[in-house]
Amino acid sequence: MSNLNETDIQGFVLRGYNMPFARYLFLHFEDAARAATFVHRLMGEVTTGQRWDSGKPQSTVNIAFTHRGLVALNLPDATLLSFPVEFQQGMKKRAEILGDTGRNAPDQWDELWREDNVHAWLGVNASSPEALNARCADMLTIMRETNGAILLAAQDAAALVFDGIPTTKEHFGYTDGFGNPDYLGVERSVQPGQGKLMPNGTWAPLATGELLLGYADEAGELPVAPVPHILASNGTFMVYRKLHQNLATFRTYLDEHAPFYSGGKEKLASKFIGRWRDGTPIELSPDHPDQSITQDPNRSTNFTFSADPVGTRCPVGAHVRRVNPRDAFGFDGKLINRRRITRRGLPYGTPVPEGEPASDTDERGVIFIALNANLSRQFEFVQQQWINYGNDSRLGNEKDMLLGNHTGQGRFVVQGDTAGTNPPFVCSNLPNFVELRGGDYFFLPSITALGMIGMGLVDPR
Amino acid sequence: MSNINGKVYAMNVVTPMKPWKTWLLRALFFALWHIKPLQQDLINLSFIEFARWVIIPRRRFPFLAHGQAEEDLQYDYLLFFSNFNGTWNQYIDAFSSVLSRGLNLIWRWSEKFPGSVPITPFKEYIAQVQFDTDYYYTAYPYATANDLKAAHIVQASLDQLAQQANTANPQQFADAYLHFMLQVQAHLGNTGEAPLVS
Amino acid sequence: MPNQNGKVYGLTILSPIIDDETAIPSHDLQIRNYLAKLPTDERSPFALAPATHLTRLVVMDDVIYVGMPACEEHLKSKYLIWESNCDGNLNTYLTGLAASIPEHLDAIWSHCVGYPGASNLQAFIDYMKACQLETTFFFAAVNDKSVTETLRALQTQRAVSDFIANHQGMDPARLQSDFNQFLTELNAKPTPRAGILTPYRDIKTGGRNE
Numbered sequence: 001m002s003n004l005n006e007t008d009i010q011g012f013v014l015r016g017y018n019m020p021f022a023r024y025l026f027l028h029f030e031d032a033a034r035a036a037t038f039v040h041r042l043m044g045e046v047t048t049g050q051r052w053d054s055g056k057p058q059s060t061v062n063i064a065f066t067h068r069g070l071v072a073l074n075l076p077d078a079t080l081l082s083f084p085v086e087f088q089q090g091m092k093k094r095a096e097i098l099g100d101t102g103r104n105a106p107d108q109w110d111e112l113w114r115e116d117n118v119h120a121w122l123g124v125n126a127s128s129p130e131a132l133n134a135r136c137a138d139m140l141t142i143m144r145e146t147n148g149a150i151l152l153a154a155q156d157a158a159a160l161v162f163d164g165i166p167t168t169k170e171h172f173g174y175t176d177g178f179g180n181p182d183y184l185g186v187e188r189s190v191q192p193g194q195g196k197l198m199p200n201g202t203w204a205p206l207a208t209g210e211l212l213l214g215y216a217d218e219a220g221e222l223p224v225a226p227v228p229h230i231l232a233s234n235g236t237f238m239v240y241r242k243l244h245q246n247l248a249t250f251r252t253y254l255d256e257h258a259p260f261y262s263g264g265k266e267k268l269a270s271k272f273i274g275r276w277r278d279g280t281p282i283e284l285s286p287d288h289p290d291q292s293i294t295q296d297p298n299r300s301t302n303f304t305f306s307a308d309p310v311g312t313r314c315p316v317g318a319h320v321r322r323v324n325p326r327d328a329f330g331f332d333g334k335l336i337n338r339r340r341i342t343r344r345g346l347p348y349g350t351p352v353p354e355g356e357p358a359s360d361t362d363e364r365g366v367i368f369i370a371l372n373a374n375l376s377r378q379f380e381f382v383q384q385q386w387i388n389y390g391n392d393s394r395l396g397n398e399k400d401m402l403l404g405n406h407t408g409q410g411r412f413v414v415q416g417d418t419a420g421t422n423p424p425f426v427c428s429n430l431p432n433f434v435e436l437r438g439g440d441y442f443f444l445p446s447i448t449a450l451g452m453i454g455m456g457l458v459d460p461r
Numbered sequence: 462m463s464n465i466n467g468k469v470y471a472m473n474v475v476t477p478m479k480p481w482k483t484w485l486l487r488a489l490f491f492a493l494w495h496i497k498p499l500q501q502d503l504i505n506l507s508f509i510e511f512a513r514w515v516i517i518p519r520r521r522f523p524f525l526a527h528g529q530a531e532e533d534l535q536y537d538y539l540l541f542f543s544n545f546n547g548t549w550n551q552y553i554d555a556f557s558s559v560l561s562r563g564l565n566l567i568w569r570w571s572e573k574f575p576g577s578v579p580i581t582p583f584k585e586y587i588a589q590v591q592f593d594t595d596y597y598y599t600a601y602p603y604a605t606a607n608d609l610k611a612a613h614i615v616q617a618s619l620d621q622l623a624q625q626a627n628t629a630n631p632q633q634f635a636d637a638y639l640h641f642m643l644q645v646q647a648h649l650g651n652t653g654e655a656p657l658v659s
Numbered sequence: 660m661p662n663q664n665g666k667v668y669g670l671t672i673l674s675p676i677i678d679d680e681t682a683i684p685s686h687d688l689q690i691r692n693y694l695a696k697l698p699t700d701e702r703s704p705f706a707l708a709p710a711t712h713l714t715r716l717v718v719m720d721d722v723i724y725v726g727m728p729a730c731e732e733h734l735k736s737k738y739l740i741w742e743s744n745c746d747g748n749l750n751t752y753l754t755g756l757a758a759s760i761p762e763h764l765d766a767i768w769s770h771c772v773g774y775p776g777a778s779n780l781q782a783f784i785d786y787m788k789a790c791q792l793e794t795t796f797f798f799a800a801v802n803d804k805s806v807t808e809t810l811r812a813l814q815t816q817r818a819v820s821d822f823i824a825n826h827q828g829m830d831p832a833r834l835q836s837d838f839n840q841f842l843t844e845l846n847a848k849p850t851p852r853a854g855i856l857t858p859y860r861d862i863k864t865g866g867r868n869e
Binding site for chain 2: 661667669671673674675678690691694695697699700703705706711712713714715716717718719720722723725726729730732734735736738740742744772773789790792793794795796797798799800801804806808809810811812813815816817819820823830831832834835838839842853854855856
């Protein structure tokens with residue numbers, strides 16, 4: 001396989017920047033020529049995948065487009081029609097397929113997402129609020145000077161600070177950020193448990209084409225991509241979902257059920273996700289958290305489920321087991337390799353320490369951002385078949401405990417054994433702990449592709 | 462869509478085979494039937510409720526006279542009928558990634574079969590040789606193969622527990638009940654509608 | 660026996676459809692129209708008749724030309740394919756259908772060459788045998804449970820799931836007496852109707868239970 005040209009790939013794809021502040025700007029284009037000029041002006045600003053050998057920058061900029069954004073940029077019809085169907089339709093039209101019904105349905109979304117005006121996502125990440133504001137001001141200046149884009153809305157997101165310390169936790173208190181896949185050629189320290197499982201039990205990186213267009217994927221071919229090749233190559237597709245968290249509902253549910261669970265409240269909470277709230281995987285340490293595992297990259301994601309087929313350590317329906325079954329379906333985990341996604345989001349809203357009153361109506365939650373080469377085969381499949389449905393885990397129609405669209409029904413079974421502190425336990429009448437407030441599908445082009453778009457040079461053949 | 466009823470999809474496929482190749486396929490199926498471990502992968506994939514292959518030799522299309530024209534064909538035909546859970550894409554993706562050798566052994570005798578890996582030409586071939594169902598009935602539309610197996614486990618465990626329900630004292634029963642829960646705890650998923658496909 | 664897998668029988672029938680240019684609409688279209696209007700849920704004839712797990716009816720217009728270098732050829736007749744996965748064997752299954760849904764069988768197969776009607780049982784069975792194809796390989800995920808056993812097991816699974824959820828932490832004596840009552844009620848419930856699309860609820864009146 002070829003070496004990756006990191007200067008041609010947007011940095012957001014290759015790296016989690018580890019910057020605790022972000023602002024996502026949503027743009028609208030009114031005129032194709034001026035919009036192209038705007039994109040052209042951005043070329044000097046967009047952060048590439050180049051390594052930060054001379055020090056980390058204070059802020060980064062990346063850009064992605066919805067299909068209607070590419071239409072507004074006047075790309076040729078043949079190119080526009082060659083994009084995968086689900087990207088052309090956009091996430092709103094796919095709502096029923098994704099199980100985004102009831103309170104997650106588009107008519108309940110924020111106004112920004114109910115309308116069909118979002119053409120581009122401009123993502124600014126920064127190490128400090130000052131750097132964030134300064135960089136965003138720069139962006140607005142470029143927009144004004146080129147008259148190329150209108151700002152529809154901005155979404156702030158930031159790492160949550162508990163007890164004065166920035167964390168990687170989300171609002172329910174779970175430590176997040178584990179388990180992004182390793183891909184061949186994407187330079188990162190390879191971590192056991194993050195790639196694909198090999199027959200001899202070791203872990204190998206996934207094919208590059210599971211993340212980036214233009215490279216071989218796990219099925220031995222180039223992933224479906226738009227034409228021309230040069231527009232698609234080194235690009236990827238991005239899913240953006242604003243997931244509101246009903247913090248009061250979650251805390252109440254846990255508090256009401258914990259007294260009946262002899263393992264205790266923290267253990268019950270760990271069973272929902274598959275990790276203790278400090279991040280320890282319960283498959284490795286089912287009885288208590290263990291920071292020695294969590295802090296060790298060689299161990300924190302290094303586990304499989306074949307020794308736990310019934311789910312007595314990690315419940316069959318727990319979140320980490322649902323979204324990455326590893327070897328739980330047999331066949332050395334081969335059925336999983338084309339269903340992985342890379343996550344890049346951050347929480348939004350003010351955190352509430354444990355014990356202080358919280359409300360469901362406050363604006364808080366997680367901005368869920370996922371990157372994958374193929375929306376329908378990767379993100380949509382996981383959302384439809386593994387989050388809002390349970391057949392592959394042999395759980396019938398049961399949904400993911402925290403993310404599922406339960407509407408007051410459904411069950412989550414904690415499988416147990418005869419040990420007094422690990423009983424079988426059923427959680428019923430599940431409310432919606434998380435609600436969808438909007439989002440869409442975006443195409444995140446390579447630097448070359450951005451250049452072509454900026455100069456109006458896209459030619460399908 | 463008449464190919465789908467509840468959680469199960471009816472796929473029909475017809476492919477032509479040169480008659481001398483048909484015997485090879487028959488031998489393969491014979492081996493598959495009698496050597497049970499070869500079927501294990503199919504069982505473990507666990508999303509097929511029923512499936513069958515039917516070889517129609519070119520001179521054995523049913524002929525009832527009464528004015529029916531007799532067939533005069535060069536090829537034998539392989540019919541394939543599957544009743545599977547999940548989406549069309551999921552089904553073919555799964556077979557291609559874990560059972561590609563088995564698929565190749567069955568379909569390589571069919572004209573213009575491209576092989577089951579890579580996936581895109583394989584899916585194009587299936588789309589070309591698949592024809593649609595006019596009427597599809599299932600006695601249990603909301604149950605997948607996994608749901609059926611789970612239900613039978615629960616029924617068997619309940620029958621066992623029932624034997625002790627009257628004779629045991631409460632403490633013995635409580636122990637038996639815990640044992641029962643451990644047997645069924647991974648098999649309790651409720652059944653209902655299938656996810657929407659399109 | 661390739662047609663049999665455990666307790667399940669794989670019936671594959673290929674019936675030539677009458678080719679009559681004077682029929683308007685043509686016989687294959689008449690079959691299609693009839694099938695399009697036939698219910699596929701608990702009102703399906705196959706739900707009202709016994710022993711059918713899964714079945715399909717497909718009008719096969721022709722074989723499919725896969726492209727050069729394969730030769731192009733065509734069937735001289737259209738065929739009605741009937742694939743059924745059922746309990747019992749050929750004779751018991753067909754007898755059961757002819758007894759309970761003869762009018763539907765006639766409505767569909769009267770468009771097929773040489774069909775004698777369901778009223779003459781032996782002729783009906785002979786006709787089907789003449790049209791039967793031998794299943795070369797038959798796979799079944801569950802091959803040892805009848806339709807009735809399956810429907811009862813699904814009902815049991817749902818009831819047990821509810822019982823376990825509602826009896827967490829209960830004291831042993833009360834648990835036992837509740838359980839005995841639960842068993843009695845569950846065993847007294849009728850077998851759920853085949854083909855039903857909504858989650859099972861108690862049927863008070865009407866319909867033939869299987």
